[in-house]
Structures are given as structure tokens and as C-alpha cells.
Amino acid sequence: MKNYTNTDLKRIEAEISLLRDNNYYYKNKKKKMFSAIFENLLVLLKALCVMTCIVAFVVITHIIFETFGLDVTTFIDSIVALFKWIFTTLKTLALISVYIIVILIAVDMIFTIIKKIFKRN
Incomplete structure (x- = not known):
């Protein structure tokens, strides 16, 4: 078994710490990316709902106006x-x-x- 010096151990600890930091950074980056995509999809869904309501309102009023001859x-x-x-x-x-x-x-x-x-x- 190899005997490590204090400088070797400190270097290894620094590399492990750097790897942990990079892993944490990429996990957070991935979470932020997915949350941004999810927020954009929610905005698109809201816009689609608004457009659907507008079209439904116009169609319903058109049917009502045609029924009463207005x-x-x-x-x-x-x-x-x-x-x-x-x-x-x-x-x-x-x-x-x-x-x-x-x-x-x-x-x-x-x-x-x-x-x-x-x-x-």
C-alpha cells in the first residue's frame, strides 16, 4: 500500500471538491433549464387558453346573433x-x-x- 504525503492528500481532496462542485453546478444548471422550459410551456398554454376563450366567445355570440336575426x-x-x-x-x-x-x-x-x-x- 502506498503512503501518501500531506500534499498528495490535500491535492486529492481539492480534486474531489472540484468534482463535487462541478457536479452540483451541472445539476443546478439542468434544473434551471427544465424550469425555464416548463415556464415557457405554461406561458404558451395560457396564451392558447386565452385565444380559445376569445374564439369561443366570438363563435357563441355569432350563433346568438344569427339566432335572433341581429x-x-x-x-x-x-x-x-x-x-x-x-x-x-x-x-x-x-x-x-x-x-x-x-x-x-x-x-x-x-x-x-x-x-x-x-x-x-
């Missing part, structure tokens, strides 16, 4: 106009939030630069 096209046009208004409002809000985020990042960068200048002096 004008369907004006109703559908008003729904389309409502959705266009909602989407343009959401686009505007998203654009405003992007501008606010850019402004906040710029202000943070300016303060960081000022802090670094005062720390040097």
Missing part, C-alpha cells in the same frame, strides 16, 4: 376595434416602461461614476 358584423367590428385599442394602449405602456427603465439605468450609471470619482479623491 347584425353580427357591427358587433364583431366593435370587438376588433376594442382589441386594437387595447393592444395599442399596451404597446404605448410597454414603450413608456422601456423609456423609464433606460432612464433609471442611465441615472444609476451616472451615480456609479460619481461615486467612483469621489472614492478616488
